Ligand code: GDP
């Protein structure tokens with residue numbers, strides 16, 4: 001059969017290459033990175049003929065050697081020798097696109113030019129004379145639309161024919177007579193050193209003094225010196241450097257091509273231009289964007305996304321749910337009735353009263369909670385009832401609690417202050433809501449009235465953990481296995497998967513904004529702001545994505561063409577609070593303002609902290625050698641606004657969500673198992689424990705705070721010295737921080753277990769109290785340490801899934817460790833400064849760490865405000881004497 005043909009797709013960023021590639025290949029190809037750089041490499045075969053292989057080259061504006069994308073593309077074309085090149089040209093930006101085309105034509109390969117987005121021409125009232133253009137370029141030109149699959153077969157078959165015939169493009173004679181003369185002389189001089197079809201390419205590269213490109217020619221010093229003379233003569237004549245002369249003349253030639261082949265619309269603004277007048281205007285651009293984002297987050301967090309995520313978490317992963325409405329109604333009724341009678345409050349209140357009256361209450365609560373009850377339990381309860389009756393116990397006032405365990409006042413409001421024993425503290429005029437006079441008979445009724453069980457009602461679907469526990473227990477699995485599967489694997493992976501609905505909703509909207517062309521405008525608008533801090537406007541999109549989840553956020557950095565900016569953005573973008581960090585914010589709000597919703601300004605402060613941290617980091621890093629350099633000029637085609645095709649939109653959403661899911665299945669899975677083992681195994685060192693090593697929950701007399709005895713506690717204790725200067729050098733805070741590396745919302749649940757509060761939510765007052773007690777020394781809450789703790793957890797390395805993505809995105813382990821090290825170091829320093837300054841100014845505490853904090857603060861300020869040092873451009877420098885350069 002026919003021989004294999006490999007076709008490279010070249011073109012400017014945003015000209016539609018990816019759309020074309022997906023359309024041609026069905027997008028099932030291999031996606032990797034080019035060796036040594038973080039530039040994406042995509043390869044796949046034509047869906048109609050597997051002998052035709054396509055390579056999607058990175059989007060570039062030129063074949064110069066200034067970015068890794070350009071280097072990768074030209075190396076692939078010059079050394080890789082693809083059978084043919086399809087050069088895709090965006091007809092709505094034809095001038096800039098043809099600039100690349102003139103260079104592609106010089107590479108000595110068969111070339112076919114695809115005029116893409118032809119569907120938009122009519123709308124704009126423009127026309128292109130493709131026949132004439134083809135004549136002027138000397139290669140076939142095909143009008144196509146990648147988005148609407150128009151003429152794509154013709155494009156491919158033309159490219160295949162050219163490739164089979166090996167008809168190399170000749171290049172165009174686009175330069176002035178003097179330059180052409182000089183090129184001719186150079187060509188004669190180097191003719192023996194390269195393949196004939198590359199003669200023009202190399203002549204121009206010699207003229208441009210592109211040392212990297214001409215290295216393979218191995219020209220002698222003498223040859224170079226001779227050519228240097230010709231080049232400098234023209235430079236003196238034109239008063240410009242040779243490279244700029246070439247650029248200028250290419251554009252001049254393109255202008256003549258445009259005159260000959262393109263009929264412009266008569267002076268009328270296109271629809272896109274009219275929209276852009278408003279959307280990218282200096283005054284309205286930012287407000288419009290902010291309003292749109294508020295809308296997007298409102299839908300994702302308030303209207304659809306979070307409710308859906310809560311539903312999944314509550315129903316699939318914790319309580320189960322009803323598929324039958326009548327079953328649900330019946331259960332709700334029974335449950336409401338049970339709850340209205342305050343059965344749990346009656347029981348606990350009565351036991352407490354009995355204890356006060358001197359009745360033996362040992363083990364009664366446990367016996368009541370036991371399910372199923374053994375005869376022993378029944379006996380314990382009966383004995384207690386007998387004793388309580390004899391003592392004539394009646395509980396006078398039993399406080400009423402809500403389902404989160406919070407005490408209520410007479411008006412039904414949550415009481416937000418508790419004393420050290422967990423008893424409510426009343427404000428003046430506030431009255432505790434109580435059950436009056438609980439008698440022995442009330443207690444007996446409460447004990448005999450079990451909480452209704454959902455499983456007993458029609459149409460109930462069990463939650464995954466509960467169902468799996470059931471199966472495993474039935475199959476005779478041991479406690480360790482049940483705990484590993486349910487707490488470790490389902491708990492860890494589930495906490496990540498639970499976020500899918502929220503993330504899906506967010507990305508449906510964000511991908512739409514990207515695909516219809518709006519996000520390029522946002523990048524453009526934000527560029528005005530970000531440029532001042534040395535970041536490109538393109539860094540902003542990954543940050544928006546990261547507010548949903550850091551994994552696709554880091555992946556979104558791929559659209560940043562400049563490698564330096566891309567690495568820096570991948571490093572910093574996870575400092576924006578992602579949705580998993582929201583429970584931590586709720587916890588702090590609870591401690592600080594005593595309610596989880598009244599303080600609307602607290603949450604935005606955390607986003608602000610993230611943005612400020614990114615900007616400070618960017619400014620500081622820009623002044624180091626690794627990241628030095630002016631921000632790359634903002635060149636981004638603004639494609640015409642259009643309705644994205646459902647297919648490419650869906651593909652885009654799928655790309656982001658599936659990246660997230662895949663991580664949950666691999667990295668998170670392993671990490672969850674690891675943390676489970678660390679927190680469930682240890683030495684039984686409690687009162688009545690036998691001191692042996694093993695699975696803690698399976699041992700005799702295990703306390704509710706069993707994690708105190710785990711390996712995690714040991715590791716936390718050993719590492720806690722790191723955080724002592726930040727004010728939270730206890731093992732609980734350290735252990736919580738470690739477990740938060742799996743997924744940030746683990747922080748809250750780990751706390752619950754560590755403080756023996758069980759599975760309480762960030763909305764419960766006792767949880768706030770437990771959290772506050774960690775930062776309380778001698779009855780005083782140290783707000784500085786608490787803020788330091790939060791700052792560290794927000795800014796340090798993200799969860800394992802996001803770290804894995806950074807690892808993949810950075811390509812190089814050195815860069816990955818640099819990123820993680822920077823994030824943790826930065827978080828630590830910020831925490832240290834917050835805590836030490838607070839200690840000094842509020843409590844007057846001064847010590848060695850105060851000095852360290854001041855020194856670090858001074859260093860940061862110095863790095864922030866000193867003028868940017870200039871680095872020697874080194875061997876990457878663009879200009880300089882040719883003779884010096886290429887000999888080496
Ligand atoms: P790449 O950067 O070259 O990979 O470009 P993409 O494939 O990401 O396309 C950039 C934008 O142009 C996307 O929003 C596409 O939907 C849009 N696009 C691509 N081809 C066409 C086309 O033929 N017509 C129209 N109207 N839009 C297109």
Ligand code: MG
Nearest residue numbers: 014017018059
């Ligand atoms: Mg692309």
